[in-house]
Amino acid sequence: MKKVWVLLLALLLALMAGCTEETSGGGSGPSTIQKVLDKKKLVIGTSSGYTPFEMKDKKGEFIGYDMDLGRAIGKALNVKVEFRDFEFTGLIPALQTGEIDMVISAMTIRGDRALAVSFSDPYYTSGQVILVPKSDTTTKSWKDLDQKGKKITVSQGSTSALLAKELFKNAEVLDFEGYTNAALAVKQGQADAVVGDEPAVRIYETRNSDSVRGIYELLSDENLGVAVQLNDYATINWLNSFLNSYRNGPEDQKAVNKWFKSNDWINEIQDEE
Amino acid sequence: MGSSGWSVITDNWGLLMKGLLTTLELSAFALLLSIPVGILIGLCRVSKNRILSSAAVSYVEFIRGVPLLVLLMWMYFVLGRFLKLGPFWSGVVALGIFSAAFIAEIVRAGIQAVPRGQMEAARSSGMTHIQAMRFIILPQAFRKVLPPMASQFITLIKDSSLVSVISVIDLTQVAKNLVATSFKALEVWTSIAIIYFCITFLLSQLINLLERRYRVTE
Structure with missing residues (x-):
């Protein structure tokens, strides 16, 4: 019995010591944008079920204002886009561990969040x-x-x-x-x-x-901003440049008209009742 | 960042303990509900009365076949809506009836594990069926069901973590909120795992003690 305790304790201590350093995330190594270009795939984390920003249509495809932005980013980078669904509270941890490249999930830019991840300039207010x-x-x-x-x-x-x-x-x-x-x-x-x-x-x-x-x-x-790993300046820089031309540009206006100014898209999503 | 990440635990210790208290309260009430219901259904399950036993089988099969998460959502958003149970009591009832199905099976297995000859001997020495059950079968079954009952109680405490989806502020909900505001997922979830482990380990030690006491008399 004693041996088991010692082993457990040692395991826990090793876990604590080994992991505290990692959680600060990002900052070092190649930027996300470089990694995305290399693997030709952009993984975006989102929390679906938040109309009209992120939701799933009847076929289970991700649709919404944020998804249009995500796809436009993928198009600009000429890479494949993959959306992954999380609980909202799971998004920042997933970004910190590098499971996703960025978060586009109607996430408001806030000081406390910016201590854990970094944000692009706003893409919507x-x-x-x-x-x-x-x-x-x-x-x-x-x-x-x-x-x-x-x-x-x-x-x-x-x-x-x-x-x-x-x-x-x-x-x-x-x-x-x-x-x-x-x-x-x-x-x-x-x-x-x-x-x-x-x-x-x-x-x-x-x-x-x-x-x-x-x-x-x-x-x-x-x-609302796009979140990336903390202090990944190269990626933030690129996103800001991209958003400068995207925000209020023709694609964005099309998306705003579709998702915010009309309700036609409601037939596309599953009915709740 | 160093070890400063762990301060999220010490700074919010009060909140965590309040959450733990809710977890324990919720589990205790659910246990209080599930033990009598479970025993009753377990007894019905071995009853010779066809109606009673098939009702008990249906209960066990149905509840056991539905995920607890779904049962919780259903209790709060469907039944709770009419009964106005509120999140906490919806959670207690859902956990209680869920756990009762498993307790019923444990009770049934315990009774059936007592050799048939025991009942025959009791009956032939002049006891009624109920007396034989009460004085011969159940005391023996009790000893047999202690270990699986212990795991069921531990499972109940762990399952109670699901009530956070219906907004009960239990230990897991406090953890989710701490992660949501501090983003220290590793520190928070590691600590929560340790806290749950301490509680369940304590409980299993207690039950071990009880088991040993009853074994001595054997």
């Missing part, structure tokens, strides 16, 4: 709003809901979650896996509001207009 059950006809602002006993749902690890925990001092903030589950709890009347990016909330309202309504008072500005 949106804001946070709330969605309440239709049966709630009185709420006009998030402030009306900041009371004891109120339940606010969020997608775990998202900026909505971070923001809600800062803003709501009295209401309880509940973490769900993904925006879809967080919004579902509100739709069912099991919670009082969900916080999410304005485009996602608008689409959820369109699709569930009989049970929920959005309140379009902006809680914050959200600048």
